Amino acid sequence: MLVPRFRLLFWLGIVFLPFSVVAAIVPWAAVSAIGAAATLIILAGLDATLSKGRLAGILITLPEVVRLSKGREGELELGIENEGLKVRHLRLGLALPEGIVSSTPELLAPLPTASTFTSVLWPFTALKQGRYFLDKCYLEAPSILGFWSLRAVAPTQAEIRVYPNLFQERKKLTALFMHRGIGIHSRRQVGKGREFEQLREYLLGDSYEDIHWKATAKRHQPITKIFQIERTQQVYVVMDASRLSARETDQRPHLQSPAKGRRESGIFTTGLERFATAALVMALATESQGDLFGLITFDDRVRTFLRAQSGKAHFDGCRDALYTLQPQSVSPDFGELFAFIGTNIRRRALLVILTNLDDPVLAESFTRHIGIIRRRHLVVVNMLKPPEARPLFSSSPPSSLDAIYQNLGGHLIWRHLREVEKVLHRQGIEFSLLEEENMCTELVSKYLAFKRRQAL
Numbered sequence: 001m002l003v004p005r006f007r008l009l010f011w012l013g014i015v016f017l018p019f020s021v022v023a024a025i026v027p028w029a030a031v032s033a034i035g036a037a038a039t040l041i042i043l044a045g046l047d048a049t050l051s052k053g054r055l056a057g058i059l060i061t062l063p064e065v066v067r068l069s070k071g072r073e074g075e076l077e078l079g080i081e082n083e084g085l086k087v088r089h090l091r092l093g094l095a096l097p098e099g100i101v102s103s104t105p106e107l108l109a110p111l112p113t114a115s116t117f118t119s120v121l122w123p124f125t126a127l128k129q130g131r132y133f134l135d136k137c138y139l140e141a142p143s144i145l146g147f148w149s150l151r152a153v154a155p156t157q158a159e160i161r162v163y164p165n166l167f168q169e170r171k172k173l174t175a176l177f178m179h180r181g182i183g184i185h186s187r188r189q190v191g192k193g194r195e196f197e198q199l200r201e202y203l204l205g206d207s208y209e210d211i212h213w214k215a216t217a218k219r220h221q222p223i224t225k226i227f228q229i230e231r232t233q234q235v236y237v238v239m240d241a242s243r244l245s246a247r248e249t250d251q252r253p254h255l256q257s258p259a260k261g262r263r264e265s266g267i268f269t270t271g272l273e274r275f276a277t278a279a280l281v282m283a284l285a286t287e288s289q290g291d292l293f294g295l296i297t298f299d300d301r302v303r304t305f306l307r308a309q310s311g312k313a314h315f316d317g318c319r320d321a322l323y324t325l326q327p328q329s330v331s332p333d334f335g336e337l338f339a340f341i342g343t344n345i346r347r348r349a350l351l352v353i354l355t356n357l358d359d360p361v362l363a364e365s366f367t368r369h370i371g372i373i374r375r376r377h378l379v380v381v382n383m384l385k386p387p388e389a390r391p392l393f394s395s396s397p398p399s400s401l402d403a404i405y406q407n408l409g410g411h412l413i414w415r416h417l418r419e420v421e422k423v424l425h426r427q428g429i430e431f432s433l434l435e436e437e438n439m440c441t442e443l444v445s446k447y448l449a450f451k452r453r454q455a456l
Contacts, residue, residue: 001151002048003140008147015040044147051143055152057083058090060137062158069165070129070273076122076158078137082111092120093138099128100160126162129273129323134158163323164277166284169440173281198226233456234308234349235286235447236294237279238337239325241303244356245272246327249384249436271384274439275354276322281440282352283315285447294349295321298337300330305344334365338372345377350456352443353381358389358413363420367427374427378455380446381424385433389413 019033061079068074080090092107102124109120137154199215202222215223239245248268279295286293287310294308295318304321306314332355341351351373357363366381373379388410398404421431434442450456 002143003149003151005142005147005149007145008044011040011147043145047143047145047147051148051150054084054086054143055139055141055150057081058087058139058141058152058154059083060092060139060154060156062134062137062156064157064159066158066160067163068126068160069163069167070126071165072167073123073125076124076160077119078107078109078122079117079119080109080111081117083116085111085113085116087111087141088113089142091140092122093140094122094134095136095138096124096134097132099126099130099162100132101125101127126160129162129164129276130326131324132160132162134160161323163319164273164280166277166280169277169281170284172441173285173444199223200226233291233451234294234345234347235282235291236296236308236341236345236349236351237282238296238298238341238351238353238355239272239275239279239322240299240332240353240355241272241297241325241327242299242332242356243327243329244359244362245275246270246329247356249274270327271356272325272327274384274436276325278354278440278443279322280315280319282443282447283318285444286310287315289448289451291451293318294345296337296341297321297325298332298340299328300333301336302340305340307344308349332362334362335369338369342372342376348456349377350447350450351377351379352447353379354383355381356383357381357420358383358386358417360416363416367420367423370424370427370429374429378450379429380450381429381431382434382439382443383432384436384439386410386413389417389433391415 015036019036059081061081063077066074066076076094078092082090088111090109090111092109093105094102096102102122104123107120107122109118112118134156137156139152139154141150142148143150199212200223202211202216202224206224210225212223212225247270249271283293283295290310292308292310293314295304295306296302297304304325306318306321355366357366370379388406390410391414392407392411395407398407417433424431430446432442432446
């Protein structure tokens with residue numbers, strides 16, 4: 001594709017306009033004016049003809065996979081192969097998808113004359129987690145005489161994987177991950193332990209509850225069971241990826257497209273993204289404590305089930321399963337979820353459920369079906385606290401009629417969630433409303449509290 005450059009437009013203005021005026025005033029100069037115009041047209045035509053194919057030897061290569069965290073700056077390395085060494089200056093452009101922004105809309109790359117290959121770095125920032133693809137790169141180079149710009153589209157193949165950003169959450173939990181420093185002490189385990197270790201002869205002071213009666217009858221002397229603190233426990237995070245998880249939670253300002261708002265462009269933090277970040281932080285916490293971490297995601301059916309394991313490969317698998325997870329426009333099916341858990345998780349485990357129960361219909365379904373698993377597993381239910389959910393008269397007086405109705409609506413939501421908490425408490429299930437900025441810290445603190453009490 002040929003596009004006229006400023007040089008061609010400048011010479012057209014210099015030649016055509018003055019010479020046409022001169023030819024109109026001085027008739028005998030018309031021949032010279034026509035000759036000058038014809039010369040310019042011939043030069044421009046020759047330039048366009050001889051410059052065809054200058055971009056044919058340009059090949060653009062991108063890395064197959066680029067990984068970075070949400071909100072962090074990254075660099076994309078573009079490899080430029082100039083086979084014929086015909087082009088000295090190249091202008092590059094990338095069609096970045098929504099969710100990827102760059103402070104450099106275009107890049108001017110000088111190409112060396114002694115080598116056919118060079119590379120340039122393109123800075124960019126990811127505003128939303130997910131998987132993005134780059135399949136084309138736009139090229140532009142000047143013609144031989146500089147009258148035209150030659151443009152072409154080079155096919156590329158690159159994948160950008162944007163993972164949840166755990167940097168801030170890990171800073172808040174530095175004491176947990178480092179286990180040293182001022183004020184950091186070892187945590188005392190409460191109780192004697194639940195995991196059987198060995199048998200030994202009865203000693204004075206041993207509890208009658210610990211006597212192994214079959215071994216006592218076989219050996220004709222009292223035999224006592226010895227227990228140890230259970231070191232390796234299973235922790236599962238159960239994430240709700242249904243319609244209510246698509247709600248916006250982040251109230252902080254974001255970078256956004258100048259032509260679109262945050263919601264129109266899709267650049268905002270959803271409840272599901274906050275759940276994903278919390279799940280990965282819990283995976284790091286269980287790894288540091290020597291426990292096994294598992295993951296379940298569901299909407300109207302179970303989407304992902306990763307059995308509890310440990311290790312870096314398992315963490316990478318959980319991260320890969322979460323960064324592309326998107327909320328679905330369906331209601332959750334808690335009956336199918338709990339039936340699946342009861343069938344596939346036989347060993348007693350800590351189930352950290354991240355869901356939304358501010359819908360009365362969903363809350364009723366949840367409390368009706370939770371009995372399938374509550375006796376076998378230790379269940380903790382958590383949800384992000386709705387910003388409007390608060391008791392009446394707990395905030396500043398309303399300034400308008402709309403504010404009155406908003407306060408009444410928030411009070412009804414708060415009252416409903418309190419009733420859900422009481423219903424779950426009667427079944428032995430803990431229910432918590434988590435603040436967004438402290439969500440990961442509170443979840444890890446609850447997990448450590450259960451571990452100290454040996455609740456599992």
